[in-house]
Amino acid sequence: MPDLEIQIGELTLKNPVTVASGTFGYGQEYEAFYDPSLLGAIFLKSVTLEERPGNPPPRLVETPAGLINSIGLQNVGLDRFLDEVVPLLEGIDTVLIANIAGNTVDEYVQLAEALSDCPGLAALEVNVSCPNVKEGGIAFGTSADMIREVTQEVVAASALPIIVKLTPNVADIVSMAHAAEEAGATAVSLVNTFLALAIDIETRRPILGNATGGLSGPAIKPIALRMVWQVARSTNIPIIGMGGIMTGTDAIEFLMAGATAIAVGTANFVNPLAPVEIVKELEMFLEAHHHTSVREIINVVEG
Amino acid sequence: MHKLLAKLIDAQALASGVFVHTYHAPEISRSAEPGQFVNIRVSSSVAPLLRRPFSVLSSDGREQFRILFEVKGQGTEILSRKQPGAEVDCVGPLGQPFQIKAGKLNLVIAGGMGVAPLFFLMQQLRTKPYPTLLLYGVRTKACLYLVDELVASGVQLQIFTDDGSAGQQGMVTDFVEEYMQPGCAIYACGPMEMIKVLTHKVHSAGLECQVSLENQLGCGVGACLGCVVKVHDGYARVCCDGPVFDSNALEF
Structure with a gap:
């Protein structure tokens, strides 16, 4: 059996297959299908300081090989997250990573401080890339200076490893990853969704209640893969690669392009077993190619 | 809730573009209650990407359940072309059923x-x-x-x-x-x-x-928060807080 274990800074993942924030709730919804402890890590749904009702519906539009969403970070807020959500996580035997989103640098800091001592959490993912909220989110993620500032402050506020989740809606993804690396992030997640629009031609209005949303799914995979590859070639920061991963082949492409781990997002909706099937397909690929460790296929693309 | 391959055993066209499908799937048939739905992946390709939800039309409580659907788009069109014997990727039963109340009528x-x-x-x-x-x-x-x-x-x-x-x-x-x-x-x-x-x-x-x-669903199991409708204290998910709601909970 090939060794699937990977290391991201001080985090040890039993395998490189994780699930993306916002697509897996807090782990409970998929327990009917498989034991979430089989995953390398779970990126939990975003938490904000205050409760957020989320965006007005409609929140979803299906597109060719893709899905546009504008959920708007609906969540119960920090206090209830600590009281109600954290106890649910007990018993999930894998790396659990909270995803934090703030309107201001200070809010990111408060969230990071409050979650640092939270039992069961192994790391924090800093969401500077949500396309569906007015403040914070993507407004931070499109400026290298803001990424640097948020990352520095959060790293200083928390003893946990910090992973910065970047938006692809920028001219130069490499400079964004550089900023996170310089500011002390342990890893970057690449990529969040692509800002997108769908129009109802009868009403001549956007379909989504929030007008724009974020595009995910196989439609974005080649672009996400290119960004992972570019960042891997120009930085030394570990990458969690994501964007339209549906199969083991997709996952292996991201690993070869330079991702140390991958996250399954929209595929969870299509095939609830996708993450565990990807683990199996990865194992079979490694065996077929006589690799003893998954680490042998990470960042191996030349040219 | 189960994810399984349900065997299509009968496909009847009731009218042009309207079909009743009968599936063999004991796990779903035994546990389905009125108001619940199944979420079907009509194609193993990414066209269409998402599953399509269908209310359970009836169940024999043992082996077979039926769905009624009208061809509305690519998903239902692909489903309508399936022939008896086809194995269909099905998740269900999902959602909250009707609560049967004692009324005079x-x-x-x-x-x-x-x-x-x-x-x-x-x-x-x-x-x-x-x-x-x-x-x-x-x-x-x-x-x-x-x-x-x-x-x-x-x-x-x-x-x-x-x-x-x-x-x-x-x-x-x-x-x-x-x-x-x-x-x-x-x-x-x-x-x-x-x-x-x-x-x-x-x-x-x-x-x-x-x-x-009815609503556009994302995950169908309550994780993505995409299919919400307005209720008095915020938003509720059609897929798992519904699809059946008490009318006095909803805000129109």
């Missing part, structure tokens, strides 16, 4: 294809001591489905058509007040406009009802 109100989950409900109401009256509204006579089965099952039926081609001319919501009575239990499914008007009339009469809603 079961008033069941169907708009168009909304008859599907109510058909299953009426199957179960048949075993109860109180009578069931179905108000079935459609555009035109050709859009009435499963009437023979309904009549055979002993349901009292009142039909409404927009064009008067069968039953009473007009919308079911134009006449619903005539059929409401104190202590009746009301169940409904149909287009959102119908549900809105109906709920208003039901509440005005001092009654309440259970309504089954």
Whole structure:
């Protein structure tokens, strides 16, 4: 059996297959299908300081090989997250990573401080890339200076490893990853969704209640893969690669392009077993190619 | 909740573009309750990407369940071309079912294809001591489905058509007040406009009802928060807080 274990800074993942924030709730919804402890890590749904009702519906539009969403970070807020959500996580035997989103640098800091001592959490993912909220989110993620500032402050506020989740809606993804690396992030997640629009031609209005949303799914995979590859070639920061991963082949492409781990997002909706099937397909690929460790296929693309 | 390959054992065309499929899937058939749905991946490709939800039309409680659907787009078109013997990727049963209430009369109100989950409900109401009256509204006579089965099952039926081609001319919501009575239990499914008007009339009469809603789903299991509708204290997920809601919880 090939060794699937990977290391991201001080985090040890039993395998490189994780699930993306916002697509897996807090782990409970998929327990009917498989034991979430089989995953390398779970990126939990975003938490904000205050409760957020989320965006007005409609929140979803299906597109060719893709899905546009504008959920708007609906969540119960920090206090209830600590009281109600954290106890649910007990018993999930894998790396659990909270995803934090703030309107201001200070809010990111408060969230990071409050979650640092939270039992069961192994790391924090800093969401500077949500396309569906007015403040914070993507407004931070499109400026290298803001990424640097948020990352520095959060790293200083928390003893946990910090992973910065970047938006692809920028001219130069490499400079964004550089900023996170310089500011002390342990890893970057690449990529969040692509800002997108769908129009109802009868009403001549956007379909989504929030007008724009974020595009995910196989439609974005080649672009996400290119960004992972570019960042891997120009930085030394570990990458969690994501964007339209549906199969083991997709996952292996991201690993070869330079991702140390991958996250399954929209595929969870299509095939609830996708993450565990990807683990199996990865194992079979490694065996077929006589690799003893998954680490042998990470960042191996030349040219 | 199960994810399995359900074998299509019978496919009937009720009209052009309208089908009843019968699937062999004991795990789903045994546990499905009226108002619940199955989420079908019609193609292993990414076209279309997402699953398609279908109310359970009926279940024999042992091995087989049925769905009723109209071809509306790419997903239902692909499903409609499947032949008996095909194995179909199915997740279910999903969602909150109707709660069967003890009322002097079961008033069941169907708009168009909304008859599907109510058909299953009426199957179960048949075993109860109180009578069931179905108000079935459609555009035109050709859009009435499963009437023979309904009549055979002993349901009292009142039909409404927009064009008067069968039953009473007009919308079911134009006449619903005539059929409401104190202590009746009301169940409904149909287009959102119908549900809105109906709920208003039901509440005005001092009654309440259970309504089954339709929406674009993402995950179908409550994780993505994409399929929400407005309720009094925020948003509720159609896929797992519904699709059946108490009408007084909803905000229109």
